[in-house]
Amino acid sequence: MKNSSYPFSAIVGQEKIKKALILNAINPSIGGILIKGDRGTGKTTAVRALADLLPEIDVVENCPFNCDLNSYKECDHCSSLDELKIIKKPMKVVEFPLGATEDRILGSLNIEKALHDGVKSLEPGILAKAHRNILYIDEINLLDDNLVDILLDAAAYGVNVIEREGISLSHPSKFILVGTMNPEEGELRGQLSDRIGLTISVSGINDIGKKILIIKRREKFETNPEKFREKFKNEDLKLQNKIIHGREILDKIKVTDYILEIIARVTLYVSTEGHRSDIAILKCAKSIAAFNDSSEISESYLEEAFYLVLGELPQVQNSQNSIRRYMEQAKKDMEKEKEKQKKLEEIEKKQRNQESQNQNSNNKDNNDENHQKDNENGNNENSNGFGDESKNPNFDGEYDNEDENSNDEAGEMELKNDSFSKGKNNNQFNVNMDLNLNRDKKPDDSNIDDMDYNQSDFQDKNNDKNDLTFNQIANNAMKSFGEFESDDMGLDIKKYW
Incomplete structure (x- = not known):
């Protein structure tokens, strides 16, 4: 020195x-x-x-x-x-x-x-x-x-x-x-x-x-x-x-947004021209912190910086009390802004939750509607004879396929239906029919009489309005197994050739 x-x-x-x-x-x-x-x-x-x-x-x-x-x-x-x-x-x-x-x-x-x-x-x-x-x-x-x-x-x-x-x-x-x-x-x-x-x-x-x-x-x-x-x-x-x-x-002094906002608000309150005062206050506050071996700017350091930079302004008049009042006002305004922002965030959160609930409710309604449509489509398929026959409530029996050993001149058809049940009175009837037909030979009179009798007998039984016709039952239960034709008696029978 x-x-x-x-x-x-x-x-x-x-x-x-x-x-x-x-x-x-x-x-x-x-x-x-x-x-x-x-x-x-x-x-x-x-x-x-x-x-x-x-x-x-x-x-x-x-x-x-x-x-x-x-x-x-x-x-x-x-x-x-x-x-x-x-x-x-x-x-x-x-x-x-x-x-x-x-x-x-x-x-x-x-x-x-x-x-x-x-x-x-x-x-x-x-x-x-x-x-x-x-x-x-x-x-x-x-x-x-x-x-x-x-x-x-x-x-x-x-x-x-x-x-x-x-x-x-x-x-x-x-x-x-x-x-x-x-x-x-x-x-x-x-x-x-x-x-x-x-x-x-x-x-x-x-x-x-x-x-x-x-x-x-x-x-x-x-x-x-x-x-x-x-x-x-x-x-x-x-x-x-x-x-x-x-x-x-x-250069290692930590500067928080909280400190910067107080600087910006106070310089706004005292109506400084330009931004040089803001920058000088920050540099001064950092220097004070460095001189005191501090890693960050405290409010006391900031107050001292305000006093050194703004002290000569007419609004301050070299009064530290004026600086304190401006700083307190800045902090109160910041707290109000924070509360206001918090309320806005809560309102936005409630709106998002409500929208999410409405969306979930709409999705659930759509899923229920789609599920109901799927069930209806499944029921329609079952009622039309499509799908697994064992799940059809109108079917309970077995069907014999064509006889591979039928000769060239005669066709044999055998229909077996163990039981069909339908109607309010749960009336049951069984029909067992064996028909031997010869395509090249006309039936004799006895055969015609027997057929007339059988037809008449069937029609008498079919007069009961509580019973379903054989055609209705067979049509629902047997449609997927082959072609059917209506013979002279009105019965749907499967042809064997």
Whole structure:
């Protein structure tokens, strides 16, 4: 560490300034810090002490832009070197003078050397020296507009481009921006204030005890700086280690949707313009968690980040109570939205269950209807004599097939039906008939008389309305076994030839 600055940990009070500087040291992408306050409140002292607090940086030897192995490819000077040698250098504070010219800020080209030797030679400007260091602008609100535009371009892109007489050269320019101002001397341009991540206001300390402590420490420092710095060396070293560790774990900090929603709601409540505030709050909250060696962002870390980023807004008025109220309102609204969403999900679930029940009921009705149709079709098949004859309720008997031994001149048919039953009175009758017919011979009169008698006898028995006719019974029971014809008696008999 250098021996010319006041120890960072020896600063009395001004916790907001110290915390904001540390957070930017851990995460420079926060966007810098704007400190508003009266003169003599320790602003410049704190900034210079931070530079001594931070660890040394690795740079390419003889590089005027402090490039390292991660950024040397963006540098025209370093990219032209055959061999890179890395050395360590302490961080420093680069002051941005209000009356500086554009060439002093941007840098300039050595035109004579470029024309005679054909080599791009750059005279480094303030933005070149500020790369990977702290760029300090006192009374930033009094900066000329053209210098503000240059500063905005460098801060936005992290690269400084110099163009002179048709020759162009660029180099990286990434720095921790720290600006101070006295509000009584004028406001800062909105374009610049919007680009700075943290804005805080400070004032003189009114506590008697702290004022006495400030006087004593300053007296000791001026009397013997070495001894005074040695006294606070360990505390500064602890802070340095916390900053280094915070840088290492910064990208591992867990960010939940719950935290993001609170950020979005609070910035909506206070009507911030654009989205830079949302992003700065998240980066600040992650840096606070990293500084405290935490793996996630707690609500207390988030509240502190809100206060550092939004504290100067008229809606907040530097009041932590206002921040708490906005956060509580955000959580209540989130809970209401959650309950509303839960009710909607329950309604949708009931609707899906009802639709599923209706679908199951319709499927069951369709299955029952199909089953009934199948039963009806099966009954119709059985009634028509199709299918298994043993399942036909009208069939109980056996049939003799054709006699293979019948001669050429006579056909013999034998019908055997053991029993047929049908009707209300369960009347039964058996018909056994043996007919021997000769196709070439006419029957004699006795045969005709016998046939007439049998026919007459059958007709008398068939007059009972409660009995089914032989034709009806035989037609249902025997149709699948062959062709039938009606003879002179009206009987269906199977022919044998």
